[in-house]
Amino acid sequence: MDHPLFSSLPSEDQAYLAGLFGRHHFSYQEQRQIIENACDVRMWDKGSISEWIDEEKSGRELFSNHLKQMKAEREKPTDYADFMPEERMPDKYKSLFVSSDTLMGRCPCPVEGEKTRCCNLKTLDVVQQCAFGCSYCSIQSFYNSHEIRVVENLGQRLSSLELEEGTWHIGTGQSSDSLLWGNDYGTLNALSAFARKHPNLIIELKTKSKRTDYLDLNLPLNMVPTWSLNAETIIAKEEHLTATLDQRLEAAQRARDKGLLIGFHLHPMVHFSGWEDEYGSLIDTIVSRFEPEDLMMFSLGTLTFTKAVLRELRSSQRKTRILDMDLTLTAGKYSYPLETKQKLFGFAYDRFPASWKQGSPFFYLCMEDPSLWEPTFGYSYPNDRAFEAAMRQSYLSELNKREHNQE
Known part of the structure; x- marks a missing residue:
């Protein structure tokens, strides 16, 4: 064959x-x-x-x-009760400083049409490689598994970088975890200088780590650390080598206590046996430990796979139940059927009290079908431009309020 x-x-x-x-x-x-x-x-x-x-x-x-x-x-909801994957051991890495012709990229939403509601996020990939072992992630398959590739002369490159008109929000977690390496390679120093040069630019640091030593750098307020969160079962069985849920929340509290705005991404939500109890408990914990004004954003999303990523996951033959799902082709990628997504997202948003739905944080669906917004939130945006404008207004408003409060 x-x-x-x-x-x-x-x-x-x-x-x-x-x-x-x-x-x-x-x-x-x-x-x-x-x-x-x-x-x-x-x-x-x-x-x-x-x-x-x-x-x-x-x-x-x-x-x-x-x-x-x-x-x-x-x-059926995925059953993890009898699933005990082998413990993943951390790989050994060597660091390489590499030149890069391109620093900036764009989010992975479909380019053609508005098949998903897109916020027009720009990406800045300063490090390539991740030491975490999330079973649904393809980062490690894209790069040499034993090399951390860091953009050389990053500070100099950023100081001369001309931003495309309309750029206001940059994510740094497309090719690595944004905070896993901390400031080990000087990347956060370079990004901090860049953020101070562009005070109306939001730079998001997305992570699944527990690292907090970077807080000693006194990051500018427009650098926003955000944490990907999940149910404890999914973290234990599928997000190998990452921080526990409590460690992530504790790290977020430390960033909050330092005066930084933070954010959370409940992503990817997984349809598994017991999902209502675990996601409900997670949201209750967030509400008890944080105030809505602590957060700039809160996103919801779920599993999506390209054909290439599905092929890579299957060929690896690592033990995982992440593909024990009803793979449905949507907007050029494979994901859950819309009915399942609506059930997941609607449950999560409904769990938040009314006090969390007064403008802060900004709730949104990440890379999802526009038809899911109305049944999830009770409102929607007519197009990507309107969505991006609402997000921008909310983010910059929260940033301005925080800056005013600290004067």
Whole structure:
């Protein structure tokens, strides 16, 4: 079989599928689906593909029954009760300072049309590589797994950087965790100088780390540390090597206590057994430990995969149940069906008290279908431009209030 994923399967699965394909006349596309499913059930730690195929049936009936069985599994909330992935050990890295022709990029929303509601975020990739091991993330597959690549002469590069007209919000966490490396390579010093030069520019530092030593640098107020949060089950089973939920919240409190505006991203939300209890408890904890004016933003989002990332995850054959989901093609990527997303997002937003919905923080959906806004928040934006304008007004208003309060 010449499908690229076939060779990543255990030898017993390869032998079984070779025999199966010899006994039954499947099309190439049908063989592809069976091979992908074989990769998935191994990743889920749910046995061999042979256990998911009933050979008492044949031909169309066999294939149809297999798809029906897989669909029933994917449509259920993912069960983590019996899933115990092996502990991931940190990789050893060497640091390289590299030249880069391009510093700035854009968010991964679709370029054509408005298939998702996009905030027009610009990205600044000053470090390439992440030492965390989140099962749904593709950063490590893009770069040499043992190299941390840092842009050389970053301060000089930023001092001469001409920003594209309309740039007001830059994220730094597309190719690495923004705070995992702290200021080890001088990146935060360079970004701080850049932020002070552009006081109306919001620079977001997105992280899953517990690191707080950077707070000694006295960052300018327009540098905003934000934390990706998740249910404790997902952190333990899928976000390997990252800080625990409590460690992230404690780090956020320290940044808040230092006078910085902060933000949270409940992203990616996962549809798993017990999700209501865990996400509900998480939001209750946030409300008890923070005030709404502490936060500049709070986003909701869920799992999305390109074909290339799906192929990379399956070929790695690392144990994960992150793909035990009803993969549905939406806006060129694979994700949950809209009904599942609406249930997740609506539950999360409804959990917040009314006092959190008076303008601060700014709630939004990250890279999601525009049709989800109204049922989630009770309001929506007619287009990307209106969404970006509302976000910009809210962010800069919160920044101005904080600056005024500290004068």
